[in-house]
Amino acid sequence: MKGSRLTIVDAARRHIYHNGYGSTSYADIAHETGLGKGNIQYHFKAKEDLLHAAxxxxxxxxxxxxxxxxxxxxxxxxxxxxxxxxxxxxxxxxxxxxxxxxxxxxxxxxxxxxxxxxxxxxxxxxxxxxxxxxxxxxxxxxxxxxxxxxxxxxxxxxxxxxxxxxxxxxxxxxxxxxxxxxxxxxxx
Amino acid sequence: MKGSRLTIVDAARRHIYHNGYGSTSYADIAHETGLGKGNIQYHFKAKEDLLHAAxxxxxxxxxxxxxxxxxxxxxxxxxxxxxxxxxxxxxxxxxxxxxxxxxxxxxxxxxxxxxxxxxxxxxxxxxxxxxxxxxxxxxxxxxxxxxxxxxxxxxxxxxxxxxxxxxxxxxxxxxxxxxxxxxxxxxx
DNA sequence: GATAATTTTGTACGATTGTACTATTATTTT
DNA sequence: AAAATAATAGTACAATCGTACAAAATTATC
The missing domain is CATH 1.10.357.10 (Tetracycline Repressor, domain 2)
Structure with missing residues (x-):
């Protein structure tokens, strides 16, 4: 089982690539990974952190x-x-x-x-x-x-x-x- | 005095060019032109219309x-x-x-x-x-x-x-x- | 000058956003 | 096993968004 953090970053990369950074929301990543929205916030406090990780x-x-x-x-x-x-x-x-x-x-x-x-x-x-x-x-x-x-x-x-x-x-x-x-x- | 419609389209072109379409709001155009927000809506009912005009x-x-x-x-x-x-x-x-x-x-x-x-x-x-x-x-x-x-x-x-x-x-x-x-x- | 049409403004509303916070569950450490 | 830490989920909140709408002001028409 792949760690949640990596799962999130993978989804973020794909979503940012397909839809752009501005059109990528925590809700999108949550929905795409099946994880809770709060969980994603736990790993990446700010949206910028998500981009930096991607x-x-x-x-x-x-x-x-x-x-x-x-x-x-x-x-x-x-x-x-x-x-x-x-x-x-x-x-x-x-x-x-x-x-x-x-x-x-x-x-x-x-x-x-x-x-x-x-x-x-x-x-x-x-x-x-x-x-x-x-x-x-x-x-x-x-x-x-x-x-x-x-x-x-x-x-x-x-x-x-x-x-x-x-x-x-x-x-x-x-x-x-x-x-x-x-x-x-x-x-x- | 230039018509309001043209003023709006000019501001929209500039703002879309500088900030992108997704980051261009009615409020932005209103602020930039000095016109009321409702006025811009009157000339361009939907945001898409603003882009088409630009x-x-x-x-x-x-x-x-x-x-x-x-x-x-x-x-x-x-x-x-x-x-x-x-x-x-x-x-x-x-x-x-x-x-x-x-x-x-x-x-x-x-x-x-x-x-x-x-x-x-x-x-x-x-x-x-x-x-x-x-x-x-x-x-x-x-x-x-x-x-x-x-x-x-x-x-x-x-x-x-x-x-x-x-x-x-x-x-x-x-x-x-x-x-x-x-x-x-x-x-x- | 009265009436109608157009233009302008301000506000309200539902939806979505990023972020903050608390509670609950899982995992690790002792 | 107990305690502590990490992970997950759900919700609340203020801000912003596009849109809808009604009232006021301006201009055009007769």
């Missing part, structure tokens, strides 16, 4: 994911391609609910800047990891720029796919990202 | 903007560059509040799909206009793809710039877009 766990997941990629993949090129493959694999969810990082940051950036500071850390993880891979065959300044550019493409694809509820947009952009990555490597 | 006016603005660009610019290349110039010019606002189209679509896509249908029309305007320009020197299928790609870059830049509250991200990406546009033209 983001923390997602950060943890991202860390493990990136570590596993670093180990699995031979070349830096393969590593970066693995990132693109992840985007493509998640095309359906991205078109249905947007990017978990991007949409949360967009929402929090509007009127919860303090909370956004935490959510932004997810971007940092991917960006620094990508930059490190690009540095295998590019100088620091260029590696930084390429990492940013790749993340821009991934986020833009998510926004458009979500707006049109059309996963094909993500797949088309993934193809473009691969071609772009190939060209970037060629030039170096 | 989106309608924004669509109108976009239409006029695109028409003016079509007239001003000589070549299709110049037209597309004008689009990039607009993104760059709005870098500060994009970093502070995100893209008015993108962030609204992201929010509505989460749990107001019916309203998103309307908001998506803003994307359609830009995409179809861009596609038409690209068709000056590209076949239909490729023109469609290029328009989508450019919009992806613009939206991605907005998301990242908003997440980091860093307008330089938009400016860097605008530079990349210009280079990209140049290359696309060269290849044709």
């Amino acid at each position: 983001v923390d766990q997602q950060i943890q997941d991202i860390r493990e994911q990136l570590e596993s990629w670093s180990l699995d993949c031979g070349t830096a090129y393969d590593c970066i391609e693995r990132f693109i493959a992840m985007v493509e694999k998640n095309a359906k969810n991205l078109s249905l609910h947007g990017c978990p990082m991007g949409s949360l940051n967009s929402e929090l950036g509007k009127h919860e800047r303090r909370l956004q500071d935490h959510a932004r850390a997810m971007f940092d993880l991917y960006l620094r990891w990508l930059e490190a891979r690009f540095r295998s065959f590019l100088p620091r300044k260029q590696a930084q720029a390429r990492a940013e550019q790749l993340m821009v493409m991934a986020q833009g694809a998510s926004v458009l796919a979500h707006a049109y509820e059309e996963s094909q947009i993500v797949r088309r952009q993934a193809k473009i990202m691969r071609q772009w990555l190939h060209d970037v490597c060629d030039q170096s | 989106v309608d006016q924004q669509i109108q603005d976009i239409r006029e903007q695109l028409e003016s660009w079509s007239l001003d610019c000589g070549t299709a290349y110049d037209c597309i560059e004008r689009f990039i110039a607009m993104v760059e010019k709005n870098a500060k606002n994009l970093s502070l509040h995100g893209c008015p189209m993108g962030s609204l679509n992201s929010e509505l896509g989460k749990h107001e799909r019916r309203l998103q249908d309307h908001a998506r029309a803003m994307f359609d305007l830009y995409l179809r206009w861009l596609e038409a320009r690209f068709r000056s020197f590209l076949p239909r299928k490729q023109a469609q793809a290029r328009a989508e790609q450019l919009m992806v870059m613009a939206q991605g830049a907005s998301v990242l710039a908003h997440a980091y509250e860093e307008s330089q991200i938009v400016r860097r990406q605008a530079k990349i877009m210009r280079q990209w546009l140049h290359d696309v033209c060269d290849q044709s």
Whole structure:
């Protein structure tokens, strides 16, 4: 039996991803987990705590994911391609609910800047990891720029796919990202 | 003296852009316009009507903007560059509040799909206009793809710039877009 | 100028929200 | 087993929300 706290955080992550932070209430989480509302308050006194816990766990997941990629993949090129493959694999969810990082940051950036500071850390993880891979065959300044550019493409694809509820947009952009990555490597 | 209705829609547009649709209340608009709360309800019976009116006016603005660009610019290349110039010019606002189209679509896509249908029309305007320009020197299928790609870059830049509250991200990406546009033209 | 229509305002209401609090049950510690 | 701590549930409360409605003020129409 999984601990209540973890059950709550899992439900919170899913609900925040699907409905947004502002549209996630204690009642929602209580209903979704089958637990009492007071119980959830016991584990997370304020609503902000719930978000912090959800983001923390997602950060943890991202860390493990990136570590596993670093180990699995031979070349830096393969590593970066693995990132693109992840985007493509998640095309359906991205078109249905947007990017978990991007949409949360967009929402929090509007009127919860303090909370956004935490959510932004997810971007940092991917960006620094990508930059490190690009540095295998590019100088620091260029590696930084390429990492940013790749993340821009991934986020833009998510926004458009979500707006049109059309996963094909993500797949088309993934193809473009691969071609772009190939060209970037060629030039170096 | 500007009509009350227009005053309300203007305030609604600004407030929705800055705070999001979910965090925009009748009380907010009343306070911002100095009008009574009941008055706003008189002009817009339901909150959805307020959003529809705000989106309608924004669509109108976009239409006029695109028409003016079509007239001003000589070549299709110049037209597309004008689009990039607009993104760059709005870098500060994009970093502070995100893209008015993108962030609204992201929010509505989460749990107001019916309203998103309307908001998506803003994307359609830009995409179809861009596609038409690209068709000056590209076949239909490729023109469609290029328009989508450019919009992806613009939206991605907005998301990242908003997440980091860093307008330089938009400016860097605008530079990349210009280079990209140049290359696309060269290849044709 | 009287009458009708429109515009504006203020308030009231039911629903939902985050939070606080108490009581009850389960688990651990001694 | 007894005591203490942690966990769970239910309820209460003030605040805010969208909406409904009635009265007052303004403008238009004849």
